Amino acid sequence: MINECIKKISSNDEIRKFYTYKYINKYFEGWTYITSKKENNWHSLAIVLMLMLGLFLLLLFVTLMIVSFLIQINVIYDVITKPSSSYFINLFVVSFALISIMFSWIVAIIQLPLPEVDNSNYQKLLEMEQNDPRKYEETIKKIAIKSSKKEARYLIALYAIIYTITFSLISIYFYPESLDKIEYFLGKAIPGAFLVMFFSNEILGFIFNKGRVWFFTNYSEKSINRLTIFKRMERFFLLIKVIIPLIMSVIYTFYIYKN
Structure with a gap:
């Protein structure tokens, strides 16, 4: 109707x-939804509202993922420190819980798109640039858009995993009393997740931009070892994707507990 x-x-x-x-x-x-007529356009307010909805859903998803992991860690720690059963039963429950958590994370990672690395694509792009410049520009744009979306999802998951593991380990080893009250523990942990993700993303973005500018400035297309240097730079970027959020997580955790 x-x-x-x-x-x-x-x-x-x-x-x-x-x-x-x-x-x-x-x-x-x-x-x-994509309009098929040129005279019909999205209203700017509609675009803003849809972006806000997407952002809120993303924040809710990240919060749920981090909170669920932290609650599991808190429960496991409580079982270890306050056992209500015999030693062997308690050991079995803790071991089973830890293995289940690791298994669920491994299954989730395996389901991510992890294709094989084909270095011949670089050579194909160089040949395309020489033979068909227009097709080369269109292909580069499509690759850049697709790669940026995958990179964003990958970095969010990576930041969340590094932060939750780092915060949990430091809390258990240096501040075990914080796990006695779950509301206190989560109150300290949740704000840091978004702070670490935001600042790590900004720092990495700055390093990536400077690194790419340095590479294309110093190594032209005629450089013999251009591909070798590019591979080394990508490995360096991969390393700092782990180091930067790890350092930020450590700094935040010690700072929030001392203040």
Whole structure:
């Protein structure tokens, strides 16, 4: 009935889709909807609202992932320090819980897209640049957009894993009393997750930009060892993706407990 009433509002199929957001609960269709007519455009407010919704969902997902892991660590620590069963039963429960957590994380990582590395693609792109510059530019743009999306998802997961593990280990070893009250423990942990992710992303972005500028300035296309240096630079970037959030996590954890 609602759909029939919406048809009376506008004869344009594209325009009617906008009304479905108000009268029909299709919250996520807007992300996949692309107008087929040039004269129909998204309203700027609609774009802002959809971006805000996506950001809130991302924050909720990251918070849920980090909190669930921290709660599991807190429960395991409580079982270790305050056993209610015999030693062997307690050891079995703790071991089983830790193995289950590690197994779930490994399964999640295995399900990520991890294709084989094909270094011949660099040579193909160089040949394409010489033979068909227009196709080369279009291909580079598509690769850049696809890579940036994958990189963003990968970095969010990496930051969350490094932070939760680092914060938990430091809390257990140096500040075990913090785990006695879960609200105190989570109150210290949750703000740091977003601070570490934000500052790590900004620092890494700065280093990546400076590194790429240095590479393309010093190594032209005619350089013999250009590909070798590029591979080394990528390995360095991979290393600092772990080191930067690790250092930020350590600094935040000690700072928040001492203040």
